[in-house]
Amino acid sequence: MSPQVQMEFTTADAIVQELVRAGVTTAFGIVSIHNMPIYDAILREGSIHLVCSRGESGAVNMADGYARATGKLGVVITSTGTGAGNAAGSLIEAWAAGVPVLHLTGEVASPYLGTGRGYIHECKDQLSMMEGSCKKAIRLRKPEQTAAVVRQAIQDALAAPSGPVSLEIPIDFQSAIIPNHPLEEVRFPAQSNHLALDLPKEILSKITKARRPVIWAGGGVISADASQEVKQLAELIGAAVITSQSGKGSIPEDHPQCIGHFAAYELTKKLLKDSDLLISIGVRFRGNETANWKVTVPKEHIAIDADWQAINRNYEVTHGLVGDAKQILHKINQELSKKELHPDPVYLDEVQSVRQELRGALRATLGPYEQILDGMRKVLPRDSILVRDVTVQANVWGSRLFEIYEPRTSIHASGGGIGQGLPTAIGAQMAFKDRQVVLMAGDGGFMVNVGEMATAAQENLPLIVVLFDDAGYGVLRNIQDAAYGRQVAVDLLSPDFVLLGQSMGFVSTRIGSPDEFVSALENAVESKKPTMIVVDMEAVGPMAKPFGGPPGAADAFKPRKL
Structure with missing residues (x-):
């Protein structure tokens, strides 16, 4: 039965028309009495696939994961008040990671806004x-402004520095009949980026003269699609390449000059301290990635960023270049290619030695999980997308030793919140149903959004969940032990995860050894069905060295005078 044709053009139709114009083909959310006209307009238009999440928080994470995996706009639709409030935490994660997400939420009827009269789903100040x-x-x-407002919201979300934009539409406006007049954007040929065309000679001179250069690549490299330019620059000048968590994939992690996500480790800190030039590209220098800014950077620091406010925010910059990283790096590489450059082979050997020592030392802490790490990298295709929730195994080796080879194949919670991994992985898998998406999660965080397993099963996604089950919050256990010598509120009663997974439509199995894990993972990749592998951490055994959290984590919680 075909949908009933609606002859009148409404605000909801204008919203959908703008989404289609922006190339949106997938949207996530939960239908409600405060967004039903938008859902109906999507149904009638027919080109946007609606993914029905089980919670607003998960819906936002799905839109976030979709956007990170594709580089396109993620779209999420929620209800008003409590529904919008449920979305807020996940929107904070999208904000922290700079992800372009458009959040469409309803509002109470316009005459009741701010009255406190108890209109259903009312919020004090949404x-x-x-x-x-x-x-x-x-x-x-004003309903007649819908097309312009939605188009501006989309542009704001995508504009650098990108991030989530929330647009609320009162419920009485959504069904309002409005004119469908064309709204045309008059474009003139874009002016060339001045910085990319006319780089100061002093900057090129300092890059050319540097004998121990370091590149620190952040999420801005991924956003600007500048990975090839970073790799070319590193090879031209013989630079070591550090990546932030968000910058993983800026350079293939099997490249001999790639140090990777090890900025706060002692060997990397020494390399940075002894460097004569740092080129940072789209880096936020987050506290947990710099030991709360105790990492020392070289005096000469060239920063490239799309955000004016990023310059000098955390580290002093001697030269700031604000603009599109891809254009700027292209121009730098173009100018450097004209010069006779001779990277120091002794320094390159040192970089490779640091790279190997860091990995070797971290591997030595893993115990039986080293075999699980190697099994994952061997079995999974090179272009697999690895999503990591906040858990011990993800923090220790999932974010550092599991090699990432391409941009947008590494996704992790930038804001540090647990439980967002599952819906984020669902969003990434919705974007690429023909590629393998794997989630690393712990049992504690996994339960936060466990209901979204049903969403993955309903969409028949070939998602693989690797669930590390230690019956509690493992990271916090270790931090508490180090800080206080005791534990509190970290032990959790978990369900039978295998039965839970099966009830949700996942092929599920529990493993107790690395060999069993590798066999289960091979079967999961082969099956192309929603699959959960529960790693019984008690049976597998402990790590050779417990993970105590980020550098200095335990010290921060010990009693001290302010």
Whole structure:
């Protein structure tokens, strides 16, 4: 039975028309009495696939994962009040990671906004709540302006530095009949980026003269699609390449000059301290990645970023280049290619030695999990997308030793919140159903959004969940032991995860050894069905050295005078 044709053009139709114009083909969310006209308009238009999540928090994570995997706009639709509040935490994660997400939320009927009269789903000040969670929050104030407001919201989400934008539409506006007049954007030929065309000679001179250069590549490299340019620059000048968590994939991690995500480790800190030039590209220099800014960077520091406010925010910059990293790096590489450059072979040997020592030392802490790590990398295709929730195994080796070879194949919670991995992985798998997406999660965090397993099964996604089960919050256990010598509120009663997975439509198995794990993973990749592998950490055994959290984590919680 075909959908009933609606002859009148409404605000909801204008919203959908703008989404289609922006190339949106997938949207995530939960239908509600405060967004039903938008859902109906999507149904009638027919080109956007709706993914029905089990919670607003998960829906935002799905849109986030979709956007990170594709580089396109993620779209999520939630209800008002409590529904919008449920979305807020996940919007904060998208904000922390700079992910372009458009959050469409309803609002109470316009005459009741701010009255406190108890209209269903009413929130005291929803717009302020969304503003605190997003790059920007907007309220549609006149139905006839819908196309312009939605188009601006999309542009704001995508504009560097990208981030989530929340747009609230009062429910009475959504069904309002409005004119469908064309809205055309008048474009003139784009002006060339001045910095990319006319780089200061002093910058090129300093890059050319550097004998011990280091490149620190962040998420801005991925956002700007500048990975090839980073690799070329590193090879031209013989630089070591450090990556942030978000910058993994900026350079293939099997490249001999790639140090990787090890910035706060002692060997890397020494390499940085002895360096004569740092080139940072799209790096936020987060506290947990710099031992709360105790990592020392060289005096000469060239920073490239799309965000004016990033310059000098955490580390002093001697030369700031604000603009598109791909264009800027292309121009730098073009100029350097004209010169006679002779990277120091002794320094390159040192870089490779540091790279190997870091990996060797970390491997020595893994115990039986080293075989699981190697099995994952051997079995999974090179272009697999690895999503990591906040858990011991993800932090210790999933984010450092599992090699990432391509941009947008490494996704992790930038804001540090647990439980967002499963829906984020679902979003990434929705984007690429023909590629393998694997989630690393711990039992504690996994339970936060466990209901989204049903979403993955409903969409018949070939998602593989690797669930490390230690019956509690493993990271916090170790930090508490180091800080206090005791534990509190970290032991959890978990369900039978195999039965739970099976009830949710996942092929599920529990393994107790690395050999069993590798066999189960091979079967999962082969089956192309939703699969969960539960790693019984008690049976597998402990790591050779417990993970105590980020550098200095335990010290921060010991009693001290302020």
